[in-house]
Amino acid sequence: MKEGPDIARVAALLGDPARANMLTALMSGRALTAAELAQEAGVTPQTASSHLAKLEAGQIVVPRKQGRHRYFTLSGPDIVEALEVLMGIANRVGHNRVRTGPKDPELRKARVCYDHLAGDMGVALFDGLAKRKLIESNINGVALTPAGIEFANTFGIDLDGLRAKRRPLCRECLDWSARQSHLAGSFGAALLERFYDLGWARRIPESRVVRFSDAGEKSFRDLINP
Amino acid sequence: MKEGPDIARVAALLGDPARANMLTALMSGRALTAAELAQEAGVTPQTASSHLAKLEAGQIVVPRKQGRHRYFTLSGPDIVEALEVLMGIANRVGHNRVRTGPKDPELRKARVCYDHLAGDMGVALFDGLAKRKLIESNINGVALTPAGIEFANTFGIDLDGLRAKRRPLCRECLDWSARQSHLAGSFGAALLERFYDLGWARRIPESRVVRFSDAGEKSFRDLINP
DNA sequence: TTCATAGTTCGATGCTAATCGAAGCATTAA
DNA sequence: TTAATGCTTCGATTAGCATCGAACTATGAA
Known part of the structure; x- marks a missing residue:
């Protein structure tokens, strides 16, 4: 013992x-x-x-x-964190259970994964932020760049408030419908929250679907395509 | 599936x-x-x-x-992360393996970890040697300083004999009761051996407890507090 | 060479835990 | 009350796996 x-x-x-x-x-x-x-x-x-x-x-x-x-x-959030890390490891070592993702096209397009955005749009968000060099991903994980910090502030996200929590700001989370990473962590959650507040999207009750309005989806595209 | x-x-x-x-x-x-x-x-x-x-x-x-x-x-670092998160959860839900019973305080104070000293006194030894600049710790591990080599010789430790073995001379070992490092490696083992020889301490049979005599503990304190 | 040490493979054993059928509560609807 | 649903407990079965003794391989030392 x-x-x-x-x-x-x-x-x-x-x-x-x-x-x-x-x-x-x-x-x-x-x-x-x-x-x-x-x-x-x-x-x-x-x-x-x-x-x-x-x-x-x-x-x-x-x-x-x-x-x-x-x-x-x-x-608690620590359980979510543990599951996310384990998913990352399983993905890295190739322990994937092959099967296509959700059949529902809406779920495949945009859904919540705990409290952040997943699905095709979640993956697009991750890639778009990376392409705009607002986040960067290396072997140690994902982090906001200086430009990303500035972006967060102007976008209306209280980074200091997020940092006060023990939860990591940025984290990769594997998307099992798209097989690519989307953005998790408290920053990922804050982004989705902001999308709700801005009226870009809303959550469909009793479901994991996140439905974007037409205008909201356009704004989202503008956000990730500079 | x-x-x-x-x-x-x-x-x-x-x-x-x-x-x-x-x-x-x-x-x-x-x-x-x-x-x-x-x-x-x-x-x-x-x-x-x-x-x-x-x-x-x-x-x-x-x-x-x-x-x-x-x-x-x-x-990889993701494994470390997973272990840390799991430790945090285990700690939160109270799944700590703390030994109860009369021997617990003694074990916590001083015990053998493989063949070197662990517990509070093990950590104190590590810190004391570092403070006296007899050992130094960097990314590559721990090593004896020139002053440390001189100390070892005067303290009655045959460094050449230790070097002949394949085992690393100094090694950090994480102490989970104290949450800090203590000194392992062949030098750590030789130090504990020397404590036995000097009559400072003896090992309690059928247990991992190392019990210092009053005089022995005083000498030990003098050793680590210059 | 011979001996010793580090590590593995094989085989047998024993324990644990996942599984489900059947039956038992508990809550709600009629 | 009776019936139906949601969930749990009990019991028996089964399968997997951790464990270690014994034997084997490989490397290094004498």
């Missing part, structure tokens, strides 16, 4: 395929019922119940009872 | 206690041999070999052959 934080216990909870499927499904940010999670994981409700009990005991997810349903959410 | 990166595969690799111990040991940034990792994980060399083969196949660690040793290092 060694001292220190028991990472094996946490990692083992994320290391079962059924549980990992449930957790990635929860990365949409929506609360899902036990039955929905069973569906996502491809196991029977009994099995799912057993897994959820373990995840709850390990404080990876938190339940919220409502009627005769139990809704689950991830217990 | 779902789409997307297979995070379960990666997480499962980190989710075994023996492997997790190996990986946390590698977080010091130093390359470690298979035998050292077996020691860290508390398993036999055969078992360690099996784990290392899995970690290597999963591209979590990379081996480097040198003589008849195989040195392992983490395969």
Whole structure:
């Protein structure tokens, strides 16, 4: 027995395929019922119940009872971060499960991934910001350039407020419909939030779809195509 | 089968206690041999070999052959990041492996880590030697300064004898009870050996505790506080 | 050469955990 | 009340894997 934080216990909870499927499904940010999670994981409700009990005991997810349903959410942003990092590693070492992404064209085009923009437009945003040299990606991760910091300020994003959080500002998150990176982290989340505020886009209730207005999509294109 | 990166595969690799111990040991940034990792994980060399083969196949660690040793290092900064995030989660949810019971304070104060001194006194030793400029630490690791070489000789340590061994003279080892580095390597081991010889301390059988006598502890304090 | 050390492979064992059928609660609807 | 739905508990099965002893390979030392 060694001292220190028991990472094996946490990692083992994320290391079962059924549980990992449930957790990635929860990365949409929506609360899902036990039955929905069973569906996502491809196991029977009994099995799912057993897994959820373990995840709850390990404080990876938190339940919220409502009627005769139990809704689950991830217990904190650190879980999201762990899942994102693990996705990055899995991608790097080539552990990808080949399958095409969401069939729904709207989902494929633009959806939320936890709290940031994913789908084709998410990937386009990432590439566009990189092309405009507002972000740069290297082996250590993604970061805002000086030009990017200036852009954020003029675009109405409070970087200091974001930095106060412990969450990393920028992070790559692998998009499983487009197979490319999109922008996560607190900056990625703030951008999407700003899109909402500007009226460029809105979220469709009970779904992960992000729907851009025509004008909003045009502004978005202008943003990423200098 | 779902789409997307297979995070379960990666997480499962980190989710075994023996492997997790190996990986946390590698977080010091130093390359470690298979035998050292077996020691860290508390398993036999055969078992360690099996784990290392899995970690290597999963591209979590990379081996480097040198003589008849195989040195392992983490395969990239993303692995370090993943381990750190998992540590943070484990810490948050209270999954800390802290030994309870009467021996705990003694272990925390001074214990052997492989064959050198760890715990609060191990960290104090490292810091004291650094403050006296007998060792210096940089990106490449730790090394004895000229003053440190002179010190070693007067303190009764046969440096030439140590150099004849293949083992590195100085090495940093991360202390998870104190969250700081202590001194490992053949010089670290020789120092502890010398403490035994001088009657400053003795090892408690069937335990990792190192118990200093009152006089021994005083001498130790004099050593690290110039 | 012979011996020692570092590491691996093989095989057997034993434990853990994932899985699901069946039955049991709990909540809501009628 | 009865029926239906959502979810959990129980029990049995199964499969995977961690573990280690023994034997083997490879490198270096005497």
